[in-house]
Amino acid sequence: MGSRAGAGRTARSGAPEVGPGVLLRGPFTGRALRQQGYLLASFLQAFPLLLAMIITVSVGSALLLVVAGLPVLLLAMVLLRAFSQRARRRILDLTGEQVPTPYRTARPKGKLGPRLLAYVTDPATWRDLVHLLLAAALGLAWFVIVVVTWAMVLGSVSVPFWYRYLPHHRIPVTHMNGSEFYVSTLPAVLAYAGIGFLFAWFVGPVLLELATRAQTGIGRGLLGLTRPELDRREEDLRTTRRQAVSAAEAERRRIERDLHDGAQQRLVALAMDLGMAKSKLKSGNEADSEAAARLVAEAHEGVKLALTELRDLARGIHPAVLTDRGLDAALSALAGRSPIPVEVDGGLPGRPSPEVESAAYFVASEALANMAKHSQASRAWIDLGYRAGSLRMIVGDNGVGGAEANAGGGLAGLGDRIAPLDGILSVSSPVGGPTQIIMEIPCEIPSVS
Incomplete structure (x- = not known):
């Protein structure tokens, strides 16, 4: 269903060549009407914003010495970025092509000064400004093209009704060698x-197509990613993919190790015990029967222990409570099973996506497991919260410290686990403690978005 809708959209809003079918329908095709709306909106939005930018930048610069200019200049930057984002959406609606956002930070946060500095030092902001200038300047030409096309069409259709009201009931055509050429009879x-009607009917779509392609080409060139930025993002994607593969491989090795050292060894011993019990039962001796009964009882206990270990292993991968009740409850259950007393603080206003919940739970589970093995801590804590569009979790302990996120180590594996989600993991662990593992994953939570 989704692929069919996508195909329909591509066919409807793509950029076909101007062929006879389009020309015969003139400026009344759906594409031509969308092009006219796009060109008019480019001018009608760019020109007033350019005037507003000139006023706000002038006033803000004049008031900058008394600090009052900071919010004015910041307002100009916000308006400029909003206009550029709207221009990207218009290109997407018209052509079906997504123009990637090139900003270093989509919405800078903090105090007025650092926020303004973040806007000004971003090269994409200056490309936005150049795009605004071109959209306002060239937009006048696009406006004229649209207005003249419709004026010629409507004027040609209506001229037989109003030419009689002209002086001498005639329409001047041209002057040549001192002579005036005009038309005055009805034929x-x-x-x-x-x-005039045919000229506007056939030439109008061509002009609209050329103007639209010029405007969208300028938008893609200035509002999208530059070649170095595309190369950098491609390298980031390669790195993220390698990290995802490394995290999956490390998880597979951990599961194999846990199975081999725990449940598998116990099941092998269980099979041996049952085999011995079977042999003793065949002998028919009372002593062998009692020994067989003891072996069966031990095997029964082994089965329960093996089931417990398999259940714990499954819980470590993705516990049922995480699916049923969310990350808050899963972390509380994890803290209750930890050999170190763990205090869980904070909470989330809603539930993030299952991928984010699973990654955060994995980080907390592995961090607590490492702390239990190496930290010599008497207590640990988990702080969970959601701020500025990111899920943030701190797992800490009061142990001996000295933990490092070395390549190939467990902590580096935690970073690889959240990297495909654009997550960031940092470790603070001075010698003598405390140790803090800080994780941030950008995500949306429905109840606050």
């Missing part, structure tokens, strides 16, 4: 109207 007026 000549109808022929003149027909020529």
Whole structure:
């Protein structure tokens, strides 16, 4: 269903060549009407914003010495970025092509000064400004093209009705060698109207297509990513993919190790015990029967222990409470099973996506497991919260410290686990403690978005 809708959209809003079918329908095709709306909106939005930018930048610069100019200049930057984002959406709606956002920070946070500095030092902001200038300047030409096209069409259709009100009931055509050429009879007026109508009817779509391609080309070139930025993002994607593969491989090795050292060894011993019990039962001796009963009882206990270990292993991968009740409850259950007393603080206003919940739970589970093995801590804590569009979790302990996120180590594996989600993991662990593992994953939570 989704692929069919996508295909329909591509066919409807793509950029086909101007062929006979389009020309015969003139400026009344759906594409031509969308192009006219796009070109008019480019000018009608760019020109007022350019005037507003000139006023706000001038006033803000004049008031900058008394600090009052900071919010004015910041307002200008916000308006400029909003206009550029709207221009990207218009290109997407018209052509079906997504223009990637090139900003270093989509919405800078903090105090006025650092926020303004973040806007000004971002090269994409200056490309936005150049785009605004071109959209306002060239937009006048696009406006004229649209208005003239419709003026010629409507004027040609209506000229037989109003030419009689002109002086001498005639329409001047041109002057040549001191002579004036005009049309005044009804057949000549109808022929003149027909020529004008056909010219506008066939040439209008071509002009609209050229103007639209010029405007969208400028938008893609200035509002999208530059070649170095595309190369950098491609390298980031390669790195993220390698990290995802490394995290999956490390998880597979951990599961194999846990199975081999725990449940598998116990099941092998269980099979041996049952085999011995079977042999003793065949002998028919009372002593062998009692020994067989003891072996069966031990095997029964082994089965329960093996089930417990398999259940714990499954819980470590993705516990049922995480699916049923969310990350808050899963972390509380994890803290209850830890050999170190763990205090869980904070909470989330809603539930993030299952991928984010699973990654955060994995980080907390592995961090607490490492702390239990190496930290010599008497207590640990988990702080969970959601701020500025990111899920933030701190797992800490009061142990001996000295933990490092070395390549190939467990902590580096935690970073690889959240990297595909654009997550960031940092470790603070001075010698003597405390140790803090800080994780941030950008995400949306429905109840606050």
